[in-house]
Amino acid sequence: MVEPQRYTRDYKPVVFAAQRPMHRLLWFVAGIGIPLICIALITPSNNTEPNQPTPVVAVDPGTDMLDIDAGAMPAPGDASAPIAEAAATEVAPARLPGTELTMIVRRGDSLDRLFKRNHLSRTDLANIMDLKVARQHLRLIKPGDEIVVRREQGRILRLERTISISEVLNVRRTDDGFTAETRREALESRPAHATGTIKSSLFLAAADAGISDRTIMNLAGIFAWDVDFMLDIRQGDQFTVVYEEMWKDGKRVAEGNILAAEFINQGESFRAIRFEDAGSRVDYFTPDGKSVRKAFLRAPLTFSRISSNFNPRRRHPKLNTIRAHKGVDYAAATGTPIRAAGDGKIIHRGRKGGYGNAVILQHGGNITTLYAHMSRFASGHIGKRVRQGDIIGYVGSTGLATGPHLHYEYRRNGVHLNPRTVKLPDAAPLKPDYLADFQRVAAPLLQQLDATPTLLADSST
Ligand SMILES: [Zn+2]
Known part of the structure; x- marks a missing residue:
């Protein structure tokens, strides 16, 4: 199977940085910005910012501007400003105190420096870092990381950091200090498929097909008993992958498991279907229920990008x-x-x-x-x-x-x-008890492998 260390070197991570969707900014511009500009025109010296220090460059300006204004927005239920209300409920429910700030880690930053630059209490930071869970997930930061805080006069009320695509660190102020926990975020799995033909290298073909190095390495892992991916790959070889895409908040954040795959190597076709048996054992099987594994x-x-x-x-x-x-x-x-x-x-x-x-x-x-x-x-x-x-x-x-x-x-x-x-x-086949179950799972996936040309045409529109 694929080796984790090489993985980290070869795997191009999917960027899922929680960038604020553009439409929020548009809400801001449309709902808040224009009225504010009008106010500014009427009273030129009016300072529209509440008593917050002006955020420095590390702050995502869209987010912060939005939130500063969100604090001044009418509470939900005030029918006088429907557009502003929509923006307010989406970004920051009005009953939460303080304002939100997205801090982006810069080169050379320590947490201490990040807090100092954003005028946040470093006593709070020290108290947060006393919590094991918080320390575990905040100890290492690198440029580009985002840490979202809700603060009031520099006091931390809440702190969040995305740990992985499905996990978030959540720190909250309590009556006597802070509590920290990790929270799992629900990911939605959507089926996807890709197909490609090798012209120069498997990785280039994968990139052309719109799938990640990780997925193509997984594919090579599935067929590692049948195909020598270092010596037997030829121009004209083809692959089809039916896989899961993981989505969060309407955005694609990662590629998940391969559900079915076909690899045509020098004219010979190999197919594999993912199957989880009643005992939660997951493996890949040929369409007639034999394990793809061999002695x-x-x-x-x-097989890695380097050797490819x-x-x-x-x-x-x-x-x-x-x-x-x-x-x-x-x-x-x-x-x-x-x-x-x-x-x-x-x-x-x-x-x-x-x-x-x-x-x-x-x-x-x-x-x-x-x-x-x-x-x-x-x-x-x-x-x-x-x-x-x-x-x-x-x-x-x-x-x-x-x-x-x-x-x-x-x-x-x-x-x-x-x-x-x-x-x-041949390796051991599926247990007979699982065969009917397997065939039920495999049938629609095999249909997808068969239907590839049609799907291809669809996806190009
Ligand atoms: Zn030799």
Whole structure:
């Protein structure tokens, strides 16, 4: 499966910063701004701002202006100003005291500095940071982060920070200090789909199709037992993904699970359907109910954006001209993690002639796999059991190697076989009790995979 560390490096996060929707600003301009301008024209020296210090640059001006005025708005129920009332109820229910301020963290900011710049009580800050939950979610701030406070004369009444797309830190003033808690926000899941054809790289095709790196990496993870995403991807390969989109407050905030996917690799089609059984076990299955998992991964390297920079049609000339080559070479950056292709036991871990630093695993069915030229080993020892996907070492160029790469061999009864084409035994199918359930879930998803061209035409409008 996909490896979290690489993930953070490769995954382009969806920006979900709680930017104020434009229409609020429009409400402000239409409902408040114009009357205020009129007032200003009548009484030129009139100061329309209540006793708040003028916010500095870090403040989102739209938000703050709106809120300063929101405080002066008529209470809901006052029919004399219907437009203003609409804006007021949306932004700040009138019964909440104080005014709202959105602070945006700048480079070099500490919380202390942020509070000072916005004329907020640093005693309050210290008291808030005494709370474990608050400290946990406020300790680390980075430029661009937003912290929303409701304040009155610099006193903090409330503080909120978005922790993740579905979680918010909520700090409130009480009679004797502050309380802090995290609150889950409901996300709405909407079905979505995307389809693409590979012209140069899988990631470019994904970008063209409008899906994130994360989703395409997940897709590669789903088909990791059938397709070698590092060596077998060709121009013209196609994919279709039916997935969830997560929405909050009318905005798309993230891509969720892949519900169904198809990958057509060199003319061969692979399909997978997500299914959660009654025991809450989630996995992907072929349309006829077999697990996509197999005893061996096709490629023992994590497919990543870094390795995808190789042109899929280009061969690694030097590495592939070695005569009587008994394995597969994967060119990859030094340090790229190498994974156990299947469950097994370490039977060699150390130097091995031209192989350099090598690991050999013994698997069931008298199969062994060998991983060579490692720069270093992951923790482990001879006799240790490993699970499929466990990291056993890192790519390097030790031994007879022309550059950093993984040399991978697969043997059955001592005979070399091509790990990319060897027939792998089918994994266990779904339990018969779940089959009817699975078919009920799979049917509409398979229809969506079948209907892709039509959907494509629809989405282009
Ligand atoms: Zn080799």
